[in-house]
Amino acid sequence: MxxxxxxxxxxxxxxxxxxxxxxxxxxxxxxxxxxxxxxxxxxxxxxxxxxxxxxxxxxxxxxxxxxxxxxxxxxxxxxxxxxxxxxxxxxxxxxxxxxxxxxxxxxxxxxxxxxxxxxxxGVLGMTGLTAYFGLTEIGKPQKGETLVVSGAAGAVGSIVGQIGKILGCRVIGIAGTDEKVEMLKSKFGFDEAINYKTTENMTKAIAEVCPDGVDVYFDNVGGTISDSVHANINRLGRIIVCGAISAYNDTSVPQGPRVEHFLIRKSALMQGFIVGNYADKFPEGMKHLSQWLSEGKLIYxxxxxxxxxxxxxxxxxxxxxxxxxxxxxxx
Amino acid sequence: MxxxxxxxxxxxxxxxxxxxxxxxxxxxxxxxxxxxxxxxxxxxxxxxxxxxxxxxxxxxxxxxxxxxxxxxxxxxxxxxxxxxxxxxxxxxxxxxxxxxxxxxxxxxxxxxxxxxxxxxxGVLGMTGLTAYFGLTEIGKPQKGETLVVSGAAGAVGSIVGQIGKILGCRVIGIAGTDEKVEMLKSKFGFDEAINYKTTENMTKAIAEVCPDGVDVYFDNVGGTISDSVHANINRLGRIIVCGAISAYNDTSVPQGPRVEHFLIRKSALMQGFIVGNYADKFPEGMKHLSQWLSEGKLIYxxxxxxxxxxxxxxxxxxxxxxxxxxxxxxx
The missing domain is CATH 3.90.180.10 (Medium-chain alcohol dehydrogenases, catalytic domain)
Structure with missing residues (x-):
């Protein structure tokens, strides 16, 4: 059977x-x-x-x-x-x-x-391609810019952060245990990482580790964690809305601060996507990911x-x- | 003196x-x-x-x-x-x-x-340029697409709607009096207009006048009016966040439904801007606006x-x- x-x-x-x-x-x-x-x-x-x-x-x-x-x-x-x-x-x-x-x-x-x-x-499938295309097509990170990743110890997040490093960004991860925070820094090469569960004032904590503000935010979680990143976004900042796991189990639409005001004030962009939008470019993404993997630049x-x-x-x-x-x- | x-x-x-x-x-x-x-x-x-x-x-x-x-x-x-x-x-x-x-x-x-x-x-100054660059640079409207404009009877909104018509869109305006609604249709050539103050269910009202959904939303107001437009946004929709007059006098950050979920579900974009971002293209904008004005295509x-x-x-x-x-x- x-x-x-x-x-x-x-x-x-x-x-x-x-x-x-x-x-x-x-x-x-x-x-x-x-x-x-x-x-x-x-x-x-x-x-x-x-x-x-x-x-x-x-x-x-x-x-x-x-x-x-x-x-x-x-x-x-x-x-x-x-x-x-x-x-x-x-x-x-x-x-x-x-x-x-x-x-x-x-x-x-x-x-x-x-x-x-x-x-x-994972890294050579939808997960890696989601990280690659979300970051490069929407985030368009430039060398020297600051990238913040939420859900950073997750499947997509850990790849996003490493691609950010490969592209020359300062990379900050947000995760929910001290063990994950440690792993982001020691294993995945993040410059800084924050445990949101033990941090009282996330807005202030992000400001401290991002002295030049946040240029690109790869968001896997949504909710109040994202509010604190939004508060630190730079002029012409880009917010890649990849996931909102904080709300997936909610039975009604979660409420939070309206975003229009800071989007105008900062000329910032928020864009949602699914990896399928970039299906015609998958071979390009696979090529980069498998190359970085074979060079040991990408740990999975x-x-x-x-x-x-x-x-x-x-x-x-x-x-x-x-x-x-x-x-x-x-x- | x-x-x-x-x-x-x-x-x-x-x-x-x-x-x-x-x-x-x-x-x-x-x-x-x-x-x-x-x-x-x-x-x-x-x-x-x-x-x-x-x-x-x-x-x-x-x-x-x-x-x-x-x-x-x-x-x-x-x-x-x-x-x-x-x-x-x-x-x-x-x-x-x-x-x-x-x-x-x-x-x-x-x-x-x-x-x-x-x-x-106005039309040949910041107002007209705001309408022109917000719509064309962020909204990128395509012929046959549906454009919704909030604050449509305002300075920027009435120009946005007319440019939308010039570019071949179906254009729907949202305003706050019957007189404005009538003016949008009879004077500015909007296809439809809705008085949000006398409409009970805005989400339904927008769905009715946008049978193919909303491709581009030029938002001058924010707040609950925008929630009802967001609910009708199409896949790959673009939301131009130009103003949030509904909240300008608020003394705290207004709350509302979080946007991450629909942005992901629809692969949609929200982008704020100020007209100064496009300063290097002002001559191009002035040229189009003054030409349309002289041809009588743009009423001000x-x-x-x-x-x-x-x-x-x-x-x-x-x-x-x-x-x-x-x-x-x-x-």
Whole structure:
């Protein structure tokens, strides 16, 4: 029998284990043109929370009682598709199933000799590309500028900070434990890092570590942390709105200070994006990321949880900040 | 004796007549290299409210017990500066004085044969340039797109809407009286206009007149009006944050729904600006504006109040929406 994880109920507030359900089903039968895939690694990401709701968004919501899906690395067990052969590894958006068939559309063949397979769900996948394109296309950081990253110890944040350093910026990270703060500085080369949970006045703390103000803010969290960065933004500053994990579980639109006033006063920009906007430039991004990775300029952190049955808990743990870097489940 | 208007106290909330004081002083004596100017027209603008506070901003605050200043058109009465001669008209940032001397720096010679003198404080001055550069440089409207303008019957808003029509957009205006709404449609050629004061559900009202959503939003007001436009913004929408008159008199930062979520969901952009950012392109803007004006494609509305003694009241009336188009005081 094959195992699958379906969306059992739409979460209200924080997702619960009961929002998911494990279902057994027949092993899929292979048809002409298809490949049979065995799941090796599953990516769990904060954005999935949005798809579990039925609010209008940039991607359609998950359907109730249907399989969940996310970024997956899988091995080709059998192939009736000439583009793939047995033993190939692929990555793409696939279901949370131990085994599944696919016509191979939108699947990328990946090479475990260039980088570990799990990397293709992170630094060489959507995570790395999100960091790269958000920072370079919207943030346009210049050498000598100050870059602040929130959610800096997260999958995207840690890559953003390192790219910032590669591009010659002074880089400040914001994270939620002393251990993460230490790691940002010692492992990822951030110039400074701040633990927002133990800092009383974040606005003042940011001002202190950013004596020349903040030119670029890569925002993964939103909320009051962002308010304190906004208060330090420079004239012609750029705010890359990548995520708002602080609000993903809110049941109503969170309230906060209106931004219009400081945007005018500072001629500043705030821009949201999804990585898909830059799909035509993915090869360029992959090229830079894999080069920096091979040169050792880019260090990549993963939290790997083992076991198909632990996918829902790994997802829930994201909202507790239990991951360091990209959260991946190994099957 | 010469008359001048000084800043007597920094307003708390809405400006009061008592925040200003009329002072008599000696007539200025002309020195080598200077010109003697007689004030003809004075521009009063919402942004001056910001300079009356001592909060950090893009321009330094007005000093207490010193003359107020703004955009002024003046006549040269005497000249000891070879660049100007008696009878010339000039525009520039000058003091609220009946007579004053200047070394002529940053003053622009203007021609009352091309357009009425007051136009140089509006459609052919900062007002028109603000509309032109905000819309074209940040909004980048494409033919067939939908443009919404708040504060649409104001000086900047009425020009923005007309440029939108010239560039081939569907244009919707938001204003605060039925008379203004009617004027936007009949006089300025807006496709639709909404009176926000008599409309119960603005989000729904905007959705109804924007069946294809909102691609570009030129925001002069901020606040709840903007919330209802944000709710209708399209994917890759652009929000030009030009003004937030709804909050200029607030004594604390106004609160509202956080914008990060919809910015991400729609890959939308919000950008603040001041017209000075585009100073190197002013000649290009003036060229387009004066051409459209001479072709009759651009109609320009002014509210002209008479009398030097009425400058403070004209400024205060801006916050009551008593002006239609640019508010100017004729001396």
């Amino acid at each position: 094959n195992k699958t994880i379906i969306l059992n109920s739409r979460p209200v507030g924080k997702p619960q284990l009961s929002d998911f359900k494990f279902v057994e089903e027949e092993m899929p039968a292979l048809k002409e043109g298809e490949i049979l895939l065995k799941t090796k690694f599953v990516s769990v990401d904060p954005y999935l929370r949005g798809r579990m709701s039925d609010a209008k968004s940039y991607v359609p919501p998950f359907e109730l009682q249907k399989a969940m899906s996310s970024g997956v690395v899988a091995e080709v067990l059998e192939s009736q598709n000439e583009k793939f052969k047995k033993g190939d590894f692929v990555s793409g958006m696939l279901n949370w199933k131990e085994f599944q068939t696919s016509i191979g559309e939108n699947l990328l063949k990946i090479d475990d000799k260039i980088a570990p397979l799990s990397n293709y769900l 952190s993963e939290t790997i949880v083992e076991g198909f049955e632990n996918i829902p808990q790994a997802f829930i743990d994201l909202f507790e900040g239990k991951n360091k870097g990209k959260m991946i489940v190994k099957i | 010469n008359k001048t208007i000084i800043l007597n106290s920094r307003p708390v909330g809405k400006p009061q007549l008592s925040d200003f004081k009329f002072v008599e002083e000696e007539m200025p004596a002309l020195k080598e290299g200077e010109i003697l100017l007689k004030t003809k027209f004075v521009s009063v603008d919402p942004y001056l409210r910001g300079r009356m506070s001592d909060a950090k901003s893009y321009v330094p605050p007005f000093e207490l017990q010193k003359a107020m200043s703004s955009g002024v058109v003046a006549e040269v009465l005497e000249s000891q500066n070879e660049k100007f001669k008696k009878g010339d008209f000039v525009s520039g940032m000058l003091n609220w004085k009946e007579f004053q001397t200047s070394i002529g720096e940053n003053l622009l010679k203007i021609d009352d044969k091309i357009a009425p003198l007051s136009n140089y404080l 509305s002014e509210t002209i109040v008479e009398g030097f003694e009425n400058i403070p009241q004209a400024f205060i009336d801006l916050f009551e929406g008593k002006n239609k188009g640019k508010m100017i005081v004729k001396i």
